[in-house]
Amino acid sequence: MSGRLLRTVCVAALLATLPAGPATAAPESPESTVPELLAQLRTLYQQAEEATETYNATEEELKALAAETKKLTGDLSRTRDSLARARVDAGRLARAQYQGRTDFSSSLRLLLARDPDHALDQHRLLRRAARERAATVARLEKGEKRADELATASRKALDREQTLAEKQKKARDEVTARLKEVEETLAALSDDEVEELAALEEAETADAQRELLATGKLTGTRTPSELGDEALEYAAGQIGKPYVWGAEGPESFDCSGLTSQAWAKAGRPIPRTSQEQWRTLPKVPLRALRPGDLVVYFPKATHVAIYLGDGLVIQAPRPGARVKVSPIAANPLLGAVRPDPTARSLRAYTPPRLPPGAAGGSDEGYDQG
Numbered sequence: 001m002s003g004r005l006l007r008t009v010c011v012a013a014l015l016a017t018l019p020a021g022p023a024t025a026a027p028e029s030p031e032s033t034v035p036e037l038l039a040q041l042r043t044l045y046q047q048a049e050e051a052t053e054t055y056n057a058t059e060e061e062l063k064a065l066a067a068e069t070k071k072l073t074g075d076l077s078r079t080r081d082s083l084a085r086a087r088v089d090a091g092r093l094a095r096a097q098y099q100g101r102t103d104f105s106s107s108l109r110l111l112l113a114r115d116p117d118h119a120l121d122q123h124r125l126l127r128r129a130a131r132e133r134a135a136t137v138a139r140l141e142k143g144e145k146r147a148d149e150l151a152t153a154s155r156k157a158l159d160r161e162q163t164l165a166e167k168q169k170k171a172r173d174e175v176t177a178r179l180k181e182v183e184e185t186l187a188a189l190s191d192d193e194v195e196e197l198a199a200l201e202e203a204e205t206a207d208a209q210r211e212l213l214a215t216g217k218l219t220g221t222r223t224p225s226e227l228g229d230e231a232l233e234y235a236a237g238q239i240g241k242p243y244v245w246g247a248e249g250p251e252s253f254d255c256s257g258l259t260s261q262a263w264a265k266a267g268r269p270i271p272r273t274s275q276e277q278w279r280t281l282p283k284v285p286l287r288a289l290r291p292g293d294l295v296v297y298f299p300k301a302t303h304v305a306i307y308l309g310d311g312l313v314i315q316a317p318r319p320g321a322r323v324k325v326s327p328i329a330a331n332p333l334l335g336a337v338r339p340d341p342t343a344r345s346l347r348a349y350t351p352p353r354l355p356p357g358a359a360g361g362s363d364e365g366y367d368q369g
Contacts, residue, residue, distance in 0.1 A: 293336050295333065
């Protein structure tokens with residue numbers, strides 16, 4: 001069995017361990033040509049990729065919302081405690097007024113007093129007491145309003161959490177369904193078709209890489225920034241670890257899990273998903289690409305890799321594959337972004353040491369970002 005055949009069969013075996021999702025459409029007819037089968041697989045992988053991005057984005061929203069809900073709950077608890085104290089103070093004032101201790105006019109007290117100086121002191125005390133009563137009432141009213149606002153916000157946050165959890169489950173089921181279809185499609189192929197499929201993928205990647213390099217956009221030697229160097233060192237250290245959708249280390253990664261963790265380890269946190277990385281990070285043209293920059297793929301920005309230099313990237317390609325070095329053109333390029341646009345490039349740079357077999361295995365990143 002050839003190396004390409006063995007790798008592709010291993011992909012099918014690994015995918016077969018995934019839990020079954022909801023009912024899915026039957027795979028294409030075995031009569032399909034190999035290019036048609038490749039197109040079908042790419043479509044399925046890209047559908048899974050989009051669902052994974054939704055899953056990852058929802059996971060990030062849930063984390064942020066959980067923190068917000070925790071803060072709201074704490075604020076509500078403190079507000080209720082303050083409100084309880086204000087109610088005690090208001091009750092004490094109400095009882096004092098009912099018992100007649102505060103009804104006597106301070107002006108009348110001053111007129112009837114035998115000792116004007118003592119009466120003035122008493123007058124000041126009464127005015128201060130009146131201010132304290134007004135402040136207590138105002139604090140009570142403000143506390144009640146704040147407690148109502150926090151209770152409403154807390155309920156809305158909990159409702160939002162439930163909605164997001166349902167969205168996350170739907171995305172997870174969608175990923176599982178698409179990968180189940182991939183498994184069924186691969187299982188229906190003959191050994192010859194599997195080998196031809198692997199060869200076609202390899203040939204298309206080589207052609208795309210030659211075309212890109214022929215444009216001259218990647219000519220010249222560039223060095224990373226200090227943080228880019230650190231991010232690359234981290235990414236290189238993950239080579240060989242398995243791709244798992246939704247994973248961000250340390251034992252497994254999906255593509256944006258790898259890039260986000262690499263830059264986080266370098267001290268520059270970036271968004272979790274490839275779509276947010278593309279949307280929020282500064283764009284950089286390919287002719288200015290330097291090691292450490294992120295290369296984004298597909299029209300919907302559903303795949304991402306970190307640029308190694310010399311036309312190569314480090315990426316987590318797809319389920320059944322492992323973190324590896326790939327040609328930059330292994331997938332349809334959308335563009336590139338730079339997490340640290342203001343940082344200067346290093347004067348000297350030694351690329352990270354790569355383990356043996358770093359470039360082995362399938363390059364296509366049709367799957368999850």
